[in-house]
Amino acid sequence: MPPRPRPSAARTLAAATALVPALAAAQHGLSAAAADAYDPAVPTPRAVLGYDLGDRFTPHHLLTRYVERVAAASPRVRVDTLGHTAEGREVLLVAVTSEPRAARLAEARGPVFDRLGHSVHGNEASGVEAGLAMLYQLAAGRDAETRAILDSAVVLLDPSQNPDGHERHAQDVARARGAFGVPSAPAALAQQGAWPGARGSHYYFDLNRDWFIQSHPETRARVAGFLSWMPHVAVDVHEMGSNSSYFFAPPMEPVNRNVPADVRKWWDVFAAANAAAFDRAGWAYFRREGYDEFYPGYGVSWPILTGATGMTFEQASSGAGAIRRTDGATMTLREAARHHYAAEWATTLAAARRAAVRVRDYAAARAKSEAKRS
Numbered sequence: 001m002p003p004r005p006r007p008s009a010a011r012t013l014a015a016a017t018a019l020v021p022a023l024a025a026a027q028h029g030l031s032a033a034a035a036d037a038y039d040p041a042v043p044t045p046r047a048v049l050g051y052d053l054g055d056r057f058t059p060h061h062l063l064t065r066y067v068e069r070v071a072a073a074s075p076r077v078r079v080d081t082l083g084h085t086a087e088g089r090e091v092l093l094v095a096v097t098s099e100p101r102a103a104r105l106a107e108a109r110g111p112v113f114d115r116l117g118h119s120v121h122g123n124e125a126s127g128v129e130a131g132l133a134m135l136y137q138l139a140a141g142r143d144a145e146t147r148a149i150l151d152s153a154v155v156l157l158d159p160s161q162n163p164d165g166h167e168r169h170a171q172d173v174a175r176a177r178g179a180f181g182v183p184s185a186p187a188a189l190a191q192q193g194a195w196p197g198a199r200g201s202h203y204y205f206d207l208n209r210d211w212f213i214q215s216h217p218e219t220r221a222r223v224a225g226f227l228s229w230m231p232h233v234a235v236d237v238h239e240m241g242s243n244s245s246y247f248f249a250p251p252m253e254p255v256n257r258n259v260p261a262d263v264r265k266w267w268d269v270f271a272a273a274n275a276a277a278f279d280r281a282g283w284a285y286f287r288r289e290g291y292d293e294f295y296p297g298y299g300v301s302w303p304i305l306t307g308a309t310g311m312t313f314e315q316a317s318s319g320a321g322a323i324r325r326t327d328g329a330t331m332t333l334r335e336a337a338r339h340h341y342a343a344e345w346a347t348t349l350a351a352a353r354r355a356a357v358r359v360r361d362y363a364a365a366r367a368k369s370e371a372k373r374s
Helices: 009-024 045-049 060-073 126-140 144-152 163-176 217-229 261-281 333-353 355-373
Strands: 077-084 090-096 112-118 153-158 233-240 252-255 309-316 322-324 330-332
Touching: 045 060, 045 126, 060 077, 060 090, 060 126, 060 163, 077 126, 077 217, 090 126, 090 217, 112 126, 112 217, 112 333, 112 355, 126 144, 126 153, 126 233, 126 333, 144 153, 144 333, 153 217, 153 333, 233 333, 261 309, 261 333, 261 355, 309 333, 330 333, 333 355
Parallel strands: 112 153, 112 233, 233 309
Antiparallel strands: 077 090, 090 153, 322 330
């Protein structure tokens, strides 16, 4: 058999060039912006983690490594360690805003402050991946929407609200992975996790019930950080059963009578922005069902009572990263994280575009509350 002819340099270059659009559109794996829309000095998730967001669950040591690398590369980013978990992991808060404001962040006045909290339940882990995507987009993005957010907002990212539980989940899944990846059968060992599960903290406590009592170190650190910033918007991202779709506020009744009236108005504002984003993508969602706003110790309920527009987001779980649903479809980690990213982006952009009004309403509600107390 004669030797196969070697491809010419031109053909090789053409083949490589054909791949560039696909690669350039995956800067953080959860959106389709081109590579030239990002600051090349800011490392992509793949450059630090070794994989694209959504490929696997990010363990805590890689999460902190990525946050630190981005903060070192971007003048938009500041990182604070608020405290440590029972197992010694960092409770981080990452502030991202425009370069001029970031340089004098302690004096920042006027912008809207948005807090985005991720995965307070350790096995509801797609939120962590969405948070890392938000960090990269805000730190490196050069597009008009990113600039609009940075110019009108300070975005406060809590990338992992339950580092000990999330690490337990990430390691459970890593140990259960096979040569062919994650088994998607709902009954597979990878989908169950080690008893008693990764939902809670080191003490197996549900940190989403602790904002009122503040009995755990993660919550005390987080509340101290919250009070130092007093955000106008507070989002808490969760997961629910794999056979569901996506939930965002407004919540169902009953609603606590102490929820400020303007919060109800802003629930509808943000719901419209989220619904528009999901409608464009053709994704299912629901509101006013399944999740109430009554107990004051939830991760959005306590912030609401300070005047923030608090909202719970719930995404159908991907289980161990890929799980077969009863309708025959497979919910993947990348899909789950993409939905959270889209909702967080729509919310943050809506807050930035209405920053002056949101800050005004917040100030009015606070003044009214103080007048009642005096």
